[in-house]
Amino acid sequence: AQSVTQLDSQVPVFEEAPVELRCNYSSSVSVYLFWYVQYPNQGLQLLLKYLSGSTLVKGINGFEAEFNKSQTSFHLRKPSVHISDTAEYFCAVIPLRAGAQKLVFGQGTRLTINP
Amino acid sequence: DAMVIQNPRYQVTQFGKPVTLSCSQTLNHNVMYWYQQKSSQAPKLLFHYYDKDFNNEADTPDNFQSRRPNTSFCFLDIRSPGLGDAAMYLCATSRVSGNTGELFFGEGSRLTVL
Numbered sequence: 001a002q003s004v005t006q007l008d009s010q011v012p013v014f015e016e017a018p019v020e021l022r023c024n025y026s027s028s029v030s031v032y033l034f035w036y037v038q039y040p041n042q043g044l045q046l047l048l049k050y051l052s053g054s055t056l057v058k059g060i061n062g063f064e065a066e067f068n069k070s071q072t073s074f075h076l077r078k079p080s081v082h083i084s085d086t087a088e089y090f091c092a093v094i095p096l097r098a099g100a101q102k103l104v105f106g107q108g109t110r111l112t113i114n115p
Numbered sequence: 116d117a118m119v120i121q122n123p124r125y126q127v128t129q130f131g132k133p134v135t136l137s138c139s140q141t142l143n144h145n146v147m148y149w150y151q152q153k154s155s156q157a158p159k160l161l162f163h164y165y166d167k168d169f170n171n172e173a174d175t176p177d178n179f180q181s182r183r184p185n186t187s188f189c190f191l192d193i194r195s196p197g198l199g200d201a202a203m204y205l206c207a208t209s210r211v212s213g214n215t216g217e218l219f220f221g222e223g224s225r226l227t228v229l
Contacts, residue, residue, distance in 0.1 A: 034216070043205055043223045044207075045220070046219075090157060108155070
């Protein structure tokens with residue numbers, strides 16, 4: 001089974017400051033890793049994903065994440081945030097197995113950008 | 116160009132009055148999922164269809180049912196909504212062949228139960 005822990009439920013940041021949203025996972029098998037963003041009253045949108053290869057993954061809206069296998073972490077970063085980045089962010093994993101697999105979510109981190 | 120479309124975006128129903136939420140996709144994905152998301156929580160998987168095969172989560176109440184008449188459409192039926200069923204309902208799709216695990220979500224249907 002897989003589990004995902006997002007270490008911060010809320011992160012307040014000033015505009016133009018850097019931010020890091022932390023994610024750790026546990027799994028007995030290899031997994032794909034994802035970050036999704038959810039704006040108020042909307043569905044989830046994929047920010048970025050790690051499947052294999054380079055451990056530094058770049059996504060949309062200037063976000064990037066680094067996969068660290070030894071620490072089983074996949075932290076999300078942005079060097080300079082904007083007001084429009086205010087949203088809920090979900091880290092998720094899915095096992096590398098054939099067939100329809102279930103996405104396992106963390107509890108989410110609410111990112112609030114203050115002017 | 117929306118690829119996963121949910122209707123209605125907002126649904127208000129009365130306690131015990133059946134409701135149906137719909138989801139359509141233009142991606143031709145063979146897997147369709149229904150998630151329930153309550154305020155400030157992560158989405159919770161209710162069930163999914165792999166082609167025509169229905170897969171229910173063990174803790175999904177019997178009050179929730181689903182239909183998938185064809186590849187493009189999937190419905191969520193709530194037979195007797197209770198106050199605790201008020202939530203955002205998210206539909207998602209994925210492709211199994213060449214699977215990268217990515218799910219594509221619709222905008223969600225927010226259900227209010229009076």
